[in-house]
Amino acid sequence: MPGDLPTLRDVADLAGVSPTTVSRVINRSGFVSAGARAAIKRAIDELGYVPSASARGLASRHTGLVGLCLPVVEADAGLLHSRSSGPGQGAPVCETVRTVVEAQPDAIFSWGGMYFGEVVRGAEFAAWEAGLAITVAMTRSPDLEARVLNMAGRVDGMVVVSGTLPGDLLEHVARRVPVVLLTGLSPGSAHDRVTVSNAEGVERLVDHLVTDHGITTFEYVGASTGTPDDDERFRGFRRALLRAGLAAPEAPRLRGDWERGRAREIGEELVAGLRRGEALPGALVCCNDNTALGLLDVFAAHGIRVPDDVVITGFDGIEAARTATPPLTTVEQPMAELGRAAVEVLTARIAVPARRPVTMSLPVTVAIRASCGAHPPAG
Amino acid sequence: MPGDLPTLRDVADLAGVSPTTVSRVINRSGFVSAGARAAIKRAIDELGYVPSASARGLASRHTGLVGLCLPVVEADAGLLHSRSSGPGQGAPVCETVRTVVEAQPDAIFSWGGMYFGEVVRGAEFAAWEAGLAITVAMTRSPDLEARVLNMAGRVDGMVVVSGTLPGDLLEHVARRVPVVLLTGLSPGSAHDRVTVSNAEGVERLVDHLVTDHGITTFEYVGASTGTPDDDERFRGFRRALLRAGLAAPEAPRLRGDWERGRAREIGEELVAGLRRGEALPGALVCCNDNTALGLLDVFAAHGIRVPDDVVITGFDGIEAARTATPPLTTVEQPMAELGRAAVEVLTARIAVPARRPVTMSLPVTVAIRASCGAHPPAG
DNA sequence: TTGTATGCGTTATCAT
């Protein structure tokens, strides 16, 4: 068939050499005469030849691709809902301009405020450095298993944000390709892992609250039980309090679900308690920024002043934390570095499959801002 | 070899059926008895079988992958520079916490302020809906050609942000897979294209400046010559002025390069001119937000008040535009929608290769904010 | 430095 794509054999024929020789120049294996190389290059762009990754992968047993499994977050479902007629029929040209005075007042951007976008960027960077390409998927519900296995069959290794895959699926995947778990540790698991210093971060943050702001009563606002990152962060919280000789609960007494919506409900309950005469703690240390921002929303609505009436802190360092009112004191995770580190650990694992599992913990940054009572840096 | 991965044939043997039948259940082709299907499923997860995408792609002649070529932007090179020892040897565990009072004062995030992150997100969404996966690459310099062709050989189609690939490379790629150009039109090209209403957006914006703010003198701050998007935007600028009966230049008299850094230099020149007695125009209409933000930087430093002394507007709608001081009036591009639309056009093209090229233009939103003198919405 | 032969794991075609 003339409409067919040119193959390596076509190039070889046109250049008057054997397929092997063509393969050699494609793979830069050397041992090719200058003349042959030139003839082949000419043939390649005369034919517009592009090597088939499928055939290469099949023959060489590796693909040069690494996969990234990201969680799907709150706003993602709601976004991108404005279905148009679709590009299927004809030439869909629409020339419209809308004018708005203030766009997306409370919009929560997806990918966790581009939070995971940063991870992708770091991962892409590391992959590029290693001569690899990346494929990305958000693990959405219908058909999750088929799609994830599909990715597993396509890559040399996968980075999985922990918690995004059911355990059995994860193990199925891991039987085929190396897996690096990102952020969050399930103790005893046999996989490589990249995480951040969750406990140490919160510990330093609380130290600051105790030492520099003299706060003595604390409440931790956690996520649902059994979430490794949350557990770690609470551990740091508790440790700091105990070291300071303050009372510390055995477990979080307030629990959200990482999301701003649920945090608002918790905020409302706190306000209701306040109305009943229950005092607010000196500080509410939240498991993440979204939770803290939700509380901020509610307190602002009820005239409760932060940090004057209560101090609020977060964890993550999402963009919205910096631009919140007041700006949020938080523990910043190096998201891009996490992505990069995960891919670096993965490539190391691919190179040496037998090496025992490694855990890499990245440093975090405590960002002191107004929500804990800090004054803006003197101009 | 026992360390080898199980194949479809292994599954067939264990289930006591032929490879064809196994293939049928994997591909949901139907025509398989319930008994056979059950036996096969059991065999699959007993063996931990995962189909090889390479083999599938080779046999079926399509991969279920679409590629995204993104441009590499200003800050990307500088970011991610903090090389550590690398995870290569041993277990690299570092537990550190740094404390900062205010992080990244002027940080320009990469991916154009996550600008292209939004595109990726939209593309991933559309791909997912179509049962496809995506692979992403920033087209970095060393080895660009090899890497891009690599992607081309791996996918069923590619979305290319226009301007990121040299023309001959683009054509090489396009000889093998369908290509959709994103944003920016090179007239006469034979590819599908997705863009936004550049001209209309700026036109409406200038209309607003003329009608509602009574501005009569304008200057357009463009990008380097021959940039399609910039040309379009200038066209809208000029059209609006002419319609209003105002003087309009034939071409931009001020030119940056899309980046904040160069924009600052332009700003300095403007300030120098002012010192020499040249008046500022009523409004500086910029080709993009970064350019506008650069001007804002310089004017703030020199005590020139925006919008009182001069009005500044942008284009794009990046996050930094919303949080700038003052918030920037701009034309917002629907980035995620662009990504989605591009992939939708691509899948349509893959389905019907012969159809003639389509151009899809997405509506933009004029976001009126303080930098043009608008008052915040009444509470 | 170059060529020959074989097999990678799946789908597709054609039978049955």
Place this chain on the structure above:
DNA sequence: ATGATAACGCATACAA
């Protein structure tokens, strides 16, 4: 509903 068989396009021993 199921099976046999032939590609698919390349890498990789191995031979020359």
